[in-house]
Amino acid sequence: xxxxxxxxxxxxxxxxxxxxxxxxxxxxxxxxxxxxxxxxxxxxxxxxxxxxxxxxxxxxxxxxxxxxxxxxxxxxxxxxxxxxxxxxxxxxxxxxxxxxxxxxxxxxxxxxxxxxxxxxxxxxxxxxxxxxxxxxxxxxxxxxxxxxxxx
Numbered sequence: 001x002x003x004x005x006x007x008x009x010x011x012x013x014x015x016x017x018x019x020x021x022x023x024x025x026x027x028x029x030x031x032x033x034x035x036x037x038x039x040x041x042x043x044x045x046x047x048x049x050x051x052x053x054x055x056x057x058x059x060x061x062x063x064x065x066x067x068x069x070x071x072x073x074x075x076x077x078x079x080x081x082x083x084x085x086x087x088x089x090x091x092x093x094x095x096x097x098x099x100x101x102x103x104x105x106x107x108x109x110x111x112x113x114x115x116x117x118x119x120x121x122x123x124x125x126x127x128x129x130x131x132x133x134x135x136x137x138x139x140x141x142x143x144x145x146x147x148x149x150x151x
Contacts, residue, residue, distance in 0.1 A: 050120070052118065059073075061083045077113065079113070088151055104136075106150070110140070112148050120136075122135070
């Protein structure tokens with residue numbers, strides 16, 4: 001990450017990554033100088049949440065993104081993959097307010113149905129060089145924990 005970006009993120013979390021990794025960094029302004037200092041993140045971070053996407057949420061997302069694929073409507077509607085992946089930065093920002101999620105690599109393993117109960121998990125083994133790296137997954141709660149999305 002550039003120093004210019006770090007300087008712009010006074011008292012904010014900043015996420016960056018290389019392919020297949022999710023990284024989070026806390027950047028704080030020093031009161032004595034304009035150069036930011038990095039706060040060490042916790043050694044281990046595990047975040048989890050549950051979620052169910054409803055048809056009105058899917059409809060709103062499809063309207064916003066102009067996604068007219070018919071698989072997102074009807075009795076067996078499928079949640080758009082990018083909508084499901086939005087749970088990752090949402091979970092991070094709920095625990096690290098002001099974070100910026102810079103990149104993500106995704107693998108869509110199974111379709112997610114509207115009204116299907118999901119478990120979102122993120123884990124990190126701590127900070128390295130001031131950045132946190134997350135492993136992310138979405139599992140289906142009603143299908144023996146079948147993995148739907150990895151990131």
